[in-house]
Amino acid sequence: GESVGLHLPTLSVQEGDNSIINCAYSNSASDYFIWYKQESGKGPQFIIDIRSNMDKRQGQRVTVLLNKTVKHLSLQIAATQPGDSAVYFCAERGYGGSQGNLIFGKGTKLSVKP
Amino acid sequence: GAGVSQSPRYKVAKRGQDVALRCDPISGHVSLFWYQQALGQGPEFLTYFQNEAQLDKSGLPSDRFFAERPEGSVSTLKIQRTQQEDSAVYLCASSLGLDTQYFGPGTRLTVL
Numbered sequence: 532g533e534s535v536g537l538h539l540p541t542l543s544v545q546e547g548d549n550s551i552i553n554c555a556y557s558n559s560a561s562d563y564f565i566w567y568k569q570e571s572g573k574g575p576q577f578i579i580d581i582r583s584n585m586d587k588r589q590g591q592r593v594t595v596l597l598n599k600t601v602k603h604l605s606l607q608i609a610a611t612q613p614g615d616s617a618v619y620f621c622a623e624r625g626y627g628g629s630q631g632n633l634i635f636g637k638g639t640k641l642s643v644k645p
Numbered sequence: 646g647a648g649v650s651q652s653p654r655y656k657v658a659k660r661g662q663d664v665a666l667r668c669d670p671i672s673g674h675v676s677l678f679w680y681q682q683a684l685g686q687g688p689e690f691l692t693y694f695q696n697e698a699q700l701d702k703s704g705l706p707s708d709r710f711f712a713e714r715p716e717g718s719v720s721t722l723k724i725q726r727t728q729q730e731d732s733a734v735y736l737c738a739s740s741l742g743l744d745t746q747y748f749g750p751g752t753r754l755t756v757l
Contacts, residue, residue, distance in 0.1 A: 632701065
């Protein structure tokens, strides 16, 4: 079936380094993507989103890149800090009759070493 | 401003009991979503409201699950005759339309 998935389940980086979290999606008709950060015991926290008519979008220390040719999404975190340690999920908006819901991948756990 | 709030934060139920989980969305948000998150997994869609209308309930796992939003603001997810497999975190999210969804802290349900 069509789904959103992640290339790497875990990622460990040194404080101050840049982090890149990758995500693959399978539905070429998807038009909206979103990244969430989830800390233990909390709900997903919005980080950044991007529409399919864009290739790149920047926020504060974060950048999302969308490559529609290979159906790939990535989240770049600059100067990673210990507070960035969490599980990161990418999600795409549902399609067909379920355009309201988000379809999530399994998540990537980011660990930042001080 | 205030975000999405959910109550209770934790709920322990004996198998067979009914439970009700509450969600207070961000004021003015038209859309409200319920998701179920199993341990170590991403959230999975349950149901979606636009104002008081339930437009999609395709993710509800069985007829024991029921959701309502009678006045277009607060929503309740009810699970009847709870089973052990219902143990999960139940997340509520709201949005102005169909784009950015803002999540609450979730209710962790444990069925014994």
